[in-house]
Amino acid sequence: MILESIRFLRSTSTVIVGLSLLPLGAFAADSDLVEADVAAQHDGAGLGEIVVSARKRNEDLLEVPLSVSAVSGTTLQRDGDYAIQDLAEKVPNLIIEPSNPRQTSISIRGLGKNSANDGLETSVGVYVDGVYLAQPGETTFDLADLAQVEVLRGPQGTLFGKNNTGGVLNITTLKPSFTAAENLEAIIGDHGSYELHGSATGPISDTLAFRFTAYDRVRDGVLNNLYDGAKFNGFDRQGFRGQLLLQPSDQFTVRIIAEHYESDEKTGGVVMWLSDPHYSNGVQIPVGKTLGSQTAAFGYVPVFDPWARNIDLNSARGVQTKQDAASVQATAKLGDFTLDSITAFRRYAFNAKNDGDDTPLDIVDFNGTTSTNKQYSEELRLSSPLGGPFDYVGGIYIYHDNLWTNSDQLNGSLYAAFNGIPLTNPGALDGVLQNTIGTGMGYSRGRYRMDLAYRVQLPATQSVGQSSLKSGEYDNSRVEVAVHSVTLTNRISF
Numbered sequence: 226m227i228l229e230s231i232r233f234l235r236s237t238s239t240v241i242v243g244l245s246l247l248p249l250g251a252f253a254a255d256s257d258l259v260e261a262d263v264a265a266q267h268d269g270a271g272l273g274e275i276v277v278s279a280r281k282r283n284e285d286l287l288e289v290p291l292s293v294s295a296v297s298g299t300t301l302q303r304d305g306d307y308a309i310q311d312l313a314e315k316v317p318n319l320i321i322e323p324s325n326p327r328q329t330s331i332s333i334r335g336l337g338k339n340s341a342n343d344g345l346e347t348s349v350g351v352y353v354d355g356v357y358l359a360q361p362g363e364t365t366f367d368l369a370d371l372a373q374v375e376v377l378r379g380p381q382g383t384l385f386g387k388n389n390t391g392g393v394l395n396i397t398t399l400k401p402s403f404t405a406a407e408n409l410e411a412i413i414g415d416h417g418s419y420e421l422h423g424s425a426t427g428p429i430s431d432t433l434a435f436r437f438t439a440y441d442r443v444r445d446g447v448l449n450n451l452y453d454g455a456k457f458n459g460f461d462r463q464g465f466r467g468q469l470l471l472q473p474s475d476q477f478t479v480r481i482i483a484e485h486y487e488s489d490e491k492t493g494g495v496v497m498w499l500s501d502p503h504y505s506n507g508v509q510i511p512v513g514k515t516l517g518s519q520t521a522a523f524g525y526v527p528v529f530d531p532w533a534r535n536i537d538l539n540s541a542r543g544v545q546t547k548q549d550a551a552s553v554q555a556t557a558k559l560g561d562f563t564l565d566s567i568t569a570f571r572r573y574a575f576n577a578k579n580d581g582d583d584t585p586l587d588i589v590d591f592n593g594t595t596s597t598n599k600q601y602s603e604e605l606r607l608s609s610p611l612g613g614p615f616d617y618v619g620g621i622y623i624y625h626d627n628l629w630t631n632s633d634q635l636n637g638s639l640y641a642a643f644n645g646i647p648l649t650n651p652g653a654l655d656g657v658l659q660n661t662i663g664t665g666m667g668y669s670r671g672r673y674r675m676d677l678a679y680r681v682q683l684p685a686t687q688s689v690g691q692s693s694l695k696s697g698e699y700d701n702s703r704v705e706v707a708v709h710s711v712t713l714t715n716r717i718s719f
Contacts, residue, residue: 277375278395281384281618282563282608292378294319298371298399305412307367307420307440312394316376325492326362326546327575327594333378337391343596343630348391350381354398354482356552356569357385359600359626363548363573366464366486370408370424370438372397386622400480401436401470403428416459417445432473439465446491451537452585455491462488476558484550491543495583498531523586523639539585540637542578561610566603573598587637596630 275286279293286295294316301307306314309329310321322330330347331337337349343360351358358364368374375395385393405427412420419442426436441463446456464486471479502510513519517527528535552569575596581589606620640646 277373278397279375279377279384281565281606281620282611284611294376294378295373296376297373298368301368301371301374302410302422307369307422307442309364309368311368312374312376318378319376323365325490325544325577326365326488327360327544327577327596329361329364331361331364331394333376333392343594343598343628348389349394350385350389350392351394351396352385353396354552355554355567355604356550356571357600357602357624358571359628360573360575360596360598362546362575363571365462365488365546366484366548367422367440367442367462368396369422369440369464370399370436370466372399384618398438398466398468398482399424399426399436401434401468402426403434403472414444416447417443419443429469432471434470434472436468436470437465438467439463447534448496449533449535450541451535452539457491457536457538457541460488460490462486462490478556480554482550482552482554485548487545487547489543489545491541492579496531496534496536497527497529497583519643520584520586523643525584525586527584536583537585538580538583539587540590541580542591544575544577546573546575548573563608564606565608566605569600569602571598571600581634582637582643586639586643588639588643590635590637592632592634594630594632596628598629599627601625 275295276283277286277289277293277295278284279289279291286293296312296315300315301311304311306312308323309331310323313319313321318334320330320332320335324330327343331349331351333349337347346359347361351361351364374397375393377393377395379392381389381393407423407425409423410421412418421441422438423440424436424438426434428434443461444459446459448457450457464484466482466484468483469481471481497516502515504510520527527537548571550569550571552567554568555566557564575594577593577595578591579593581592602625603623604620605622606618608618609616
């Protein structure tokens with residue numbers, strides 16, 4: 226047993242303890258795996274080759290004509306950066322705002338705001354092991370046991386599609402290894418927080434290997450609810466990823482991945498910090514319409530004290546998310562060519578129930594949004610060998626998505642009286658659901674397309690162009706056929 230590190234991180238009372246239970250030679254095996262996979266970074270050992278898959282094939286970062294930042298999984302683990310927002314500390318021009326799972330916003334170079342509309346795709350796409358994440362909330366999983374994360378800046382529609390006009394976060398996890406290795410890391414902090422991350426990999430037979438990764442993250446809330454003593458603005462997250470790698474020969478591999486992640490977060494607490502009888506535009510609020518004057522009639526006077534970190538809610542229930550995913554990735558070497566197939570399914574569920582009035586009064590029992598998204602995809606692509614006068618990546622992509630979302634509000638017994646609604650029976654609106662918006666959407670919308678991109682460089686001049694050969698729209702399915710990049714010169718890589 227080897228004790229890797231004990232160190233303080235972020236909070237003055239946070240301690241990280243990392244344990245690795247490794248057979249002899251396992252460190253070298255893991256390093257070899259990362260290099261061969263896509264993440265060869267030699268921290269502190271000079272500049273090594275950094276291999277990225279920004280163009281759907283493994284290439285040296287220096288040979289890729291794109292603005293790409295690559296962060297290795299080793300670096301993220303070393304610094305204890307497991308949340309998606311931690312990437313913003315390491316990558317320029319990247320901003321990630323996880324206000325809640327459904328409203329997670331990712332922007333690159335200032336582009337990519339999330340509108341919190343479940344039916345609209347974000348401008349910055351997130352891909353995990355080549356599979357697109359349709360909903361921003363699917364990024365709430367821990368970045369554990371990764372090979373690396375690539376941040377691609379600018380439009381990436383040719384290779385990634387899905388309206389990735391702002392850029393792409395391309396996340397790659399570590400594959401199973403045929404050399405046994407185990408890793409365990411524990412992080413302990415204040416506010417009752419702890420994090421556990423563990424992984425194990427090794428052979429099952431000469432041609433089959435496994436990898437299992439799991440994590441558990443908990444932190445008590447930092448806000449005190451005066452109504453019932455509960456803590457708010459904490460989190461409770463768990464997840465696991467299981468993998469099998471079948472490699473009967475050097476010419477053919479099959480990788481099967483199954484994942485499950487879930488979280489339960491007490492969010493939505495509002496600390497009242499200023500009693501100001503003016504709207505945000507400076508106009509004075511009419512007499513009797515301030516929050517304090519309205520609630521006083523029902524026996525409640527809010528306390529405005531930002532330093533107390535107190536809230537007073539009677540019906541907040543928090544935010545729950547669950548996601549399940551499975552994918553089968555097959556790679557076959559056809560001479561000098563490579564044929565890849567990725568078949569994937571993902572399911573994501575979001576359920577938020579917030580106190581609708583931010584007081585202990587029974588005005589609005591709850592309001593919030595519930596949504597469920599299911600997606601299926603198939604990608605098949607053929608890559609030509611590199612180094613010749615002509616190279617390309619071509620493929621076909623099929624995607625189906627089914628989304629259901631509903632927003633509603635449950636009125637409390639004081640709803641009518643508080644809002645000045647004249648009723649013969651003051652409790653007539655008690656328990657009534659209103660403002661209900663239910664939406665269901667299912668589609669296999671798409672197009673079939675063939676694009677040709679080229680670059681020609683002469684000794685003194687350079688020209689770049691793109692020619693769309695054929696495109697068509699179909700009502701019931703989206704299929705994309707694309708030749709993604711072509712090099713027409715002996716010495717210029719595109």
